[in-house]
Amino acid sequence: MYIYVPTTRLSLAPIIVAIHWCSGSANDYFSDTGYATYADTYGYIVIYPDSPSSDNCWDVASLASLTHNGGGDSLTIVNMVKYATANYGGDASKVYATGLSSGAMMTNVLAGAYPDVFKSCTAYSGVPDGCFYVSTATAGMAQAAWNTTCSSGLSVQTAQQWGNLVRSYYPGYTGSYPKMALYHGTADFTLAYPNLAEEMKEWSNVLGVSWSQNISNTPIAGYTKMVYGDGTKLIGFSAMDVGHSVPVRTEDDLWWHWLGGSNDM
Helix, strand or coil: CEEECCCCCCCCEEEEEEECCCCCCHHHHHHHCCHHHHHHHHCCEEEECCCCCCCCCCCCCCHHHHCCCCCHHHHHHHHHHHHHHHHCCEEEEEEEEEEECHHHHHHHHHHHHCCCCCCEEEEECCCCCCCCCCCCCCCCCCCCCCCHHHHCCCCCCCHHHHHHHHHHCCCCCCCCCCEEEEEEECCCCCCCCHHHHHHHHHHHHHHCCCEEEEEECCCCCCEEEEEECCCCCEEEEEECCCCCCCCCCHHHHHHHCCCCCCCCC
C-alpha cells in the first residue's frame, strides 16, 4: 500500500482509494492521475493499492474476493482503509473508490462486496460486479484469472439477474449501496463496450433507479451522458471512438465524491 497524506489534511480526512490498471502499479496511478495534487487543496487522503499478482492485475474472479469478508484483494484493500482511519486520521464515513480498467473492475467489486465501506465510486472502462467470476480462481493466485466471455462483452443478463448477483455477495445486507459513475469507450476491444450497458443494468437494479435521459456532448464533445433517476445515484458516460481506457477526469471525480473539483459531469 502507498498512501498520500497532505500537509493540510482535514482533522477527519475523507479517503479516496485509487486503483491502478492491469500491468500498472500504485506509482503509475499516482503519476498519471491528479488525486494527490488536489489532496493538497482539499485535505483528503489517497490510498494507492498495489496488486500482488505477477501480472499486476486485480483478483476480481475468485469468489473470495467477490464476497464480503471472503478474503482476496478486495478485503486487502478494505483493510488498507481501516489502517488509514486508525493511523492517519481518515474518516470512515467518507470513503470513495475509483479505478481504471482492472482497477475499475475492482471498484465494481468493492461497491458490491463492501457497500458499508464505500459511499461513492467512479469506474473507467470496467465490467459489472461478478462478470469476471471464474470457478477455478482462488485468492492469492500468482496470476489473476481472466474471463474471456466477460471481457468480450458476451456476458448478458437482465437487470434483475445482475442485481441479484451483487446482493448475493453480501447476504443479509439491507443498507445503502454507493452511488456510481461509469465510463466506457465505444472502441474498447480489451474490455468490450457492451460491458457498459451491463454495468448500467446492474447498478440501476441495485440502486433502484431507471433510465431517464441521455445528454449529448457531456462532459466533452463525443461523450454521451446517460442519466438514471435524477442523476444523483447513477450516471454513465459513453465515449465515442475512445479505446481502452477512457482518460480519468480527476476534478469530475472529486465533485462526484463531494470533495470539491468542477462539475462538468
